[in-house]
Amino acid sequence: MPLLVVGSVALDSVETPQETRHNVLGGSAVFFSFAASYFTSVKLVSVVGDDWPDAHTQLLKSRNIDTAGLQVVPGEATFRWRGKYLPNMNDRETLEVHLNVFEHFDPVLPDDYRRSKFLFLANGAPMLQLKVLEQAGGAQLAVADTMDLWIREQRPALDQLLRRLDGLVLNDSEAKLLTGEENLVRAGHIVREMGPKFVVIKKGEHGAMFFSKHETYVLPAFPTEQVVDPTGAGDSFAGAMMGFLAERGEFDPVTLKKAMAYGIVVASYTVEAFSLDRLKGISRPEIDQRLSLYQKMLSF
Amino acid sequence: MPLLVVGSVALDSVETPQETRHNVLGGSAVFFSFAASYFTSVKLVSVVGDDWPDAHTQLLKSRNIDTAGLQVVPGEATFRWRGKYLPNMNDRETLEVHLNVFEHFDPVLPDDYRRSKFLFLANGAPMLQLKVLEQAGGAQLAVADTMDLWIREQRPALDQLLRRLDGLVLNDSEAKLLTGEENLVRAGHIVREMGPKFVVIKKGEHGAMFFSKHETYVLPAFPTEQVVDPTGAGDSFAGAMMGFLAERGEFDPVTLKKAMAYGIVVASYTVEAFSLDRLKGISRPEIDQRLSLYQKMLSF
Numbered sequence: 321m322p323l324l325v326v327g328s329v330a331l332d333s334v335e336t337p338q339e340t341r342h343n344v345l346g347g348s349a350v351f352f353s354f355a356a357s358y359f360t361s362v363k364l365v366s367v368v369g370d371d372w373p374d375a376h377t378q379l380l381k382s383r384n385i386d387t388a389g390l391q392v393v394p395g396e397a398t399f400r401w402r403g404k405y406l407p408n409m410n411d412r413e414t415l416e417v418h419l420n421v422f423e424h425f426d427p428v429l430p431d432d433y434r435r436s437k438f439l440f441l442a443n444g445a446p447m448l449q450l451k452v453l454e455q456a457g458g459a460q461l462a463v464a465d466t467m468d469l470w471i472r473e474q475r476p477a478l479d480q481l482l483r484r485l486d487g488l489v490l491n492d493s494e495a496k497l498l499t500g501e502e503n504l505v506r507a508g509h510i511v512r513e514m515g516p517k518f519v520v521i522k523k524g525e526h527g528a529m530f531f532s533k534h535e536t537y538v539l540p541a542f543p544t545e546q547v548v549d550p551t552g553a554g555d556s557f558a559g560a561m562m563g564f565l566a567e568r569g570e571f572d573p574v575t576l577k578k579a580m581a582y583g584i585v586v587a588s589y590t591v592e593a594f595s596l597d598r599l600k601g602i603s604r605p606e607i608d609q610r611l612s613l614y615q616k617m618l619s620f
Numbered sequence: 621m622p623l624l625v626v627g628s629v630a631l632d633s634v635e636t637p638q639e640t641r642h643n644v645l646g647g648s649a650v651f652f653s654f655a656a657s658y659f660t661s662v663k664l665v666s667v668v669g670d671d672w673p674d675a676h677t678q679l680l681k682s683r684n685i686d687t688a689g690l691q692v693v694p695g696e697a698t699f700r701w702r703g704k705y706l707p708n709m710n711d712r713e714t715l716e717v718h719l720n721v722f723e724h725f726d727p728v729l730p731d732d733y734r735r736s737k738f739l740f741l742a743n744g745a746p747m748l749q750l751k752v753l754e755q756a757g758g759a760q761l762a763v764a765d766t767m768d769l770w771i772r773e774q775r776p777a778l779d780q781l782l783r784r785l786d787g788l789v790l791n792d793s794e795a796k797l798l799t800g801e802e803n804l805v806r807a808g809h810i811v812r813e814m815g816p817k818f819v820v821i822k823k824g825e826h827g828a829m830f831f832s833k834h835e836t837y838v839l840p841a842f843p844t845e846q847v848v849d850p851t852g853a854g855d856s857f858a859g860a861m862m863g864f865l866a867e868r869g870e871f872d873p874v875t876l877k878k879a880m881a882y883g884i885v886v887a888s889y890t891v892e893a894f895s896l897d898r899l900k901g902i903s904r905p906e907i908d909q910r911l912s913l914y915q916k917m918l919s920f
Contacts, residue, residue, distance in 0.1 A: 407802050502707050504825075505845045525804075526826040527840060537917040540827060540838040545805045577920040617837040618918040620877040 327442025351552035355559030365389035560586035627742025651852035655859030860886035
């Protein structure tokens, strides 16, 4: 089944202890779409300025990502993010954020997009996420991501969103911030009690945790020696997870766990290079091969 | 097969954000022995002062731990450690260390101890660990732990020890310190190239990683809401791991991975209370039940 994602499209500048890249393709919806495209067809809704290289749109299209929902606004600049990774490659500092055209992004979904059954609300203000959710009222599975900024500054809207979601994906520090709870197992269930039927806490190099009413589990990251740029790992995790669920057309507990595993495996490719450089070089059989290595790694 | 452990026996004072306990039973060899005792008979070699409560010896004996090698030195005081956990319950500060009688500990193994096939060198100076290793020359499997102090201050002796070990267990920050490498996958293999046939990196709440020439894997911690006191988690991990290997009498890759899983499961009990309070209340069937939950958690 097709998967609809609404979120940011950006030009990133990334500093790592080894290397720096300027204005590379990034943004939550980009990493998400690209990862999901290995599993299902994706409809991308976002906005860019006229500084946006058309080659990026062509790259997305080459992976069967529908970019009809990607508005190009003349006279405006694309969202830009600049960040720096610490030597541990797990923590980072944001050096600059220019929301630019994304600041006033007000997505209006085309009619056929509104009938999407699988919906992901990637990084964006909770009010914007809510507006999209209202337009896509028939979604069977609506999952969102959030971030520290919205937890700190737009809590009432975020609370309203949480009550209407099927699933929420957030990282460990965000889960602690949202709940005031240091123990991640407790934090996960507290977030779940705020509304979503399931919660996924992403732990970067330490994997991801899953919480539903009847299940609590944790899966480790796929161990990799080559961590070049972790940007987009969380979004591509979510993309592969949602992509697999949409491919299967269901989200029972067994399918959800396998989706988590796919998310972890695809994210392990993302970090091996800057931007989409590694992700664009992989194939579904490669993903499946690494998934089966991962499955074997966890068997005893 | 019986398992020999040489290491510290201590009285710990532990502060957590919730509660403080003074002079409770602790020490690397104590947590190790107790955890291992669910799998095999254990011979404990260590030293205490005459402030050592005999009730602690009786508790160890009640679990089939042979304390004939536990010297009590009159006029001396037992090793004492005082530490404080940060709110995340994963990081801690050492507030006081009084080595006391442990400072000049010079273990001489009884004859029947020297024939032990499974040997664990728990926390102690590398020179001391080397001396024990020489006495137990017939060990089939000799594994050691180490810590930041020895990495910083006794590197030549530690390097000598590493060349003679079958396995080394250390935590993530120690692995980074020993190798100067931030990526744990690379760090694990660099340590392995220093001598040990296998290396285990303990990651606290994030589980443990295993490295041999042909294998690299990571297993997550068993998720628990109730983290009361993490002291001894790493030592009881090692105890259950070595205990299971000694019980099986082998250490092929399949047995080693199951041993790692037992280590993780037993450590998840340790953290649920202070000192041995939770460990002493469990049984082998309970351990096996949690192991099977853990195994199910990692299956998809």
